[in-house]
Amino acid sequence: xxxxxxxxxxxxxxxxxxxxxxxxxxxxxxxxxxxxxxxxxxxxxxxxxxxxxxxxxxxxxxxxxxxxxxxxxxxxxxxxxxxxxxxxxxxxxxxxxxxxxxxxxxxxxxxxxxxxxxxxxxxxxxxxxxxxxxxxxxxxxxxxxxxxxxxxxxxxxxxxxxxxxxxxxxxxxxxxxxxxxxxxxxxxxxxxxxxxxxxxxxxxxxxxxxxxxxxxxxxxxxxxxxxxxxxxxxxxxxxxxxxxxxxxxxxxxxxxxxxxxxxxxxxx
Numbered sequence: 186x187x188x189x190x191x192x193x194x195x196x197x198x199x200x201x202x203x204x205x206x207x208x209x210x211x212x213x214x215x216x217x218x219x220x221x222x223x224x225x226x227x228x229x230x231x232x233x234x235x236x237x238x239x240x241x242x243x244x245x246x247x248x249x250x251x252x253x254x255x256x257x258x259x260x261x262x263x264x265x266x267x268x269x270x271x272x273x274x275x276x277x278x279x280x281x282x283x284x285x286x287x288x289x290x291x292x293x294x295x296x297x298x299x300x301x302x303x304x305x306x307x308x309x310x311x312x313x314x315x316x317x318x319x320x321x322x323x324x325x326x327x328x329x330x331x332x333x334x335x336x337x338x339x340x341x342x343x344x345x346x347x348x349x350x351x352x353x354x355x356x357x358x359x360x361x362x363x364x365x366x367x368x369x370x371x372x373x374x375x376x377x378x379x380x381x382x383x384x385x386x387x388x389x390x391x392x393x394x395x396x397x398x399x400x401x402x403x404x405x406x407x408x409x410x411x412x413x414x415x416x417x418x419x420x421x422x423x424x425x426x427x428x429x430x431x432x433x434x435x436x437x438x439x440x441x442x443x444x445x446x447x448x449x450x451x452x453x
Contacts, residue, residue: 268305290335396421
């Protein structure tokens with residue numbers, strides 16, 4: 186909002202700037218996201234009909250399905266790490282040097298909503314962190330030398346990125362490991378999908394079809410170095426080729442895929 190809602194007059198003429206337009210449908214920022222369509226709105230006739238029914242007192246409330254909320258007991262420091270890692274991930278994987286030359290400068294709020302939020306492995310809010318506000322997160326990262334910011338027209342803008350910064354190399358690749366299970370049977374294990382916004386369940390269903398094999402999804406325990414939940418996918422057989430092809434098709438760069446065959450016999 187350009188102004189506080191409490192300052193909007195309830196009657197009389199309403200003129201002036203009420204909102205900031207961050208991006209529009211099918212623009213460059215939209216193309217870097219999930220490319221979803223806006224929700225369908227009811228026609229004016231349907232709205233008028235609902236209002237008439239409401240006036241007559243005959244409106245039936247439509248049942249709503251309860252939302253499933255995942256409670257995560259994360260400390261402030263853990264939330265800070267999630268946002269810092271998500272910002273690095275957004276720069277490295279989503280923006281990229283080529284994209285930066287096309288889209289920068291960009292409002293920090295637009296980069297946060299279109300890139301950083303989509304890179305979070307879990308649903309956490311900036312208010313849960315020590316930063317509290319988006320601008321403070323960006324200014325803290327600027328002090329570390331990750332990028333340059335500038336205040337323009339009352340808005341913080343991301344101006345340029347230091348692609349040579351040492352923290353830029355911290356993007357962990359997706360691990361594809363072929364291991365022996367139950368004697369000589371092999372299984373292909375995939376971990377690290379969360380770092381690239383790959384839906385674990387959707388990928389598992391697709392691999393089950395592509396590989397014509399049994400597939401299992403397991404949630405791994407939260408450890409010291411993994412403050413947020415991560416999962417592994419187990420596919421029966423040597424499926425590294427099909428797994429790699431599917432991940433690349435989902436937008437994961439091949440350089441961020443690490444394949445290890447633990448069933449290969451070592452040379453003496």
